[in-house]
Amino acid sequence: MHAPSAGEIVAANSxxxxxxxxxxxxVASPQEDDWRRFRDSDLFEHTALCFEPALKEEGCWHWIAGQANLQRFVSLDHHAAVLPEDAEIAVDGARRLxxxxxxxxxxxxxxxxxxxxEALAQAGFYGGVAF
Known part of the structure; x- marks a missing residue:
């Protein structure tokens, strides 16, 4: 499957x-200050947007965002730890969530x-597989 271009998606939508x-x-760019180049050239070579309430692959990271979307995954077995400085963000490094x-x-x-x-770096995200 051909990876879409971020520019094409933005132009075709809103x-x-x-x-x-x-x-x-x-979030996904290996180099924090290089996110624009990463977005325009590599983002969809390393990431995907999924709209089904299920984790797709073992071994890759999944970002589940938004209260309504999180409710669709309520039965997901995980041990995501809330960030000490932000109770609305949690990471489960073992489950890659x-x-x-x-x-x-x-x-x-x-x-x-x-x-x-910072939390993803501590969990090994930037040395491993993207979302």
Missing amino acids: NHWRKIINLLAK LLSPYPDYRQLSNQRVARIR
């Missing part, structure tokens, strides 16, 4: 999707993205 894709790139508020700038400020990146 500003809403631009925000989601930018936040996905900010990130649980967070909806990916919107009002919900995920740059400060929150930095906290997520």
Whole structure:
């Protein structure tokens, strides 16, 4: 399957999707300051957006975001630990899960993205498989 271009998705949709894709790139980019290049050239080579309430593959990370979406995974067996400085974000490194508020700038400020990146780095995300 051909990986879509972030630019094509944004152009075909709305500003809403631009925000989601930018936040996905900010979190997933191996180099924090290089997220724009990562978004435009590599994002969908290493990540995917899924809309089914099930984890897709073993061995890859899953980011489940937004209160309504989190409810669809209520029966998911995990041990996600809430970040000490932010009770709305949790990471389960063993199960490779990130649980967070909806990916919107009002919900995920740059400060929150930095906290997520730090937690993912501690869990080995940036040396392993992306979302």
